[in-house]
Amino acid sequence: MAAPEIAIIHGPPGTGKTSTIVEVILQLLRIKKKVLVCAPSNVAVDTIAERFVHYVNSEEFKICRLGHPTRVLTEVQEICLENIIEKKYNFKQPMEFLVKEITKMKENKEFCDEIKLQKMEDEIKILKQLRNEKAAEILDESEVIFSTISMSTCQDLKNGLHDKFFDVVLIDEASQAKIAEGFLAIKYGKK
Numbered sequence: 001m002a003a004p005e006i007a008i009i010h011g012p013p014g015t016g017k018t019s020t021i022v023e024v025i026l027q028l029l030r031i032k033k034k035v036l037v038c039a040p041s042n043v044a045v046d047t048i049a050e051r052f053v054h055y056v057n058s059e060e061f062k063i064c065r066l067g068h069p070t071r072v073l074t075e076v077q078e079i080c081l082e083n084i085i086e087k088k089y090n091f092k093q094p095m096e097f098l099v100k101e102i103t104k105m106k107e108n109k110e111f112c113d114e115i116k117l118q119k120m121e122d123e124i125k126i127l128k129q130l131r132n133e134k135a136a137e138i139l140d141e142s143e144v145i146f147s148t149i150s151m152s153t154c155q156d157l158k159n160g161l162h163d164k165f166f167d168v169v170l171i172d173e174a175s176q177a178k179i180a181e182g183f184l185a186i187k188y189g190k191k
Contacts, residue, residue, distance in 0.1 A: 001027055005191055008174075021172055022051045029061055029143055033167035038149045038185040040177040046073040048172055049146040053079065064138060066147035066154060076146075081156060084138055091131045098124050136160040149177055152185040165190050 001024065009017050021037070025048075028035050037052075039045045049065055050073060056063070065072060069080045077083055086092050098120050105117050132155075139145060139160025147157070149171065169189030174182060 003191070018048055018051060018172065021048055021170055022055065024170065025052055025144060026055060028168055029056075034142075034164075035144045036152065036166040036169045036185060036188055037144060037146045037172070038152055038169065039172040040149055040181065041173070042067060042071050042148055043073075044173045044176075045146050045148055046076050049073075049076040049079065052144070052146075061144060062138075062142045063144045064142040064146070066145060066151045066157060079146075081135060081138060085131060085134055088138075089131070089134055091127055091134075095124065095127050098127075132156070132159060140164075147185075149181050149185050152188065157188075161188065167191065 009020055011017055025035055025037060037045070037048055039048065045065070045067070049063075052063070053076060063079050064081050064084060065076050065079045066081055069077050069082050072080055102117060102120050102124075105113070105120075135156045136159040139157060142160075145157070145166075147154075151157075166189045168191045169185050171177070171182060171185060
């Protein structure tokens with residue numbers, strides 16, 4: 001916590017490194033710091049997120065997990081960005097309906113109304129734009145964001161940061177990542 005720029009926790013398996021990371025996140029939240037927590041693999045990110053969620057609830061702190069919900073452990077799916085967006089705004093159902101209708105129209109070219117088709121395609125663009133705006137708001141408000149290192153480069157996070165930085169970036173299992181890969185996440189942090 002007192003390290004000015006960088007700190008390294010080293011130890012063999014089972015010595016409490018992940019528990020220490022969870023405690024560091026909790027301590028950082030107590031002093032109102034915004035934290036990005038990364039690891040090279042989904043399993044490693046989910047392990048930290050799952051342990052963290054046991055200590056806090058999502059109403060107490062604004063937390064988010066970047067990544068596709070199907071690749072995330074069941075225990076942390078409720079904090080996935082896509083699930084938060086869907087729960088709050090329900091974009092999925094109208095999008096799926098429009099996609100099905102467009103597909104039907106394109107399959108029946110002789111009955112295809114080009115004007116109606118264009119309107120539906122425009123509606124999809126609007127829904128996607130709204131989804132991206134809501135994702136940016138959620139990430140901007142989040143105090144802790146969990147992500148794989150590679151997912152930390154996603155457009156949603158870039159949009160949500162609005163040229164801001166995280167107070168701290170934590171990388172678990174950093175020795176498992178390539179050095180250059182680590183810089184993908186480190187560039188977002190002040191520390």
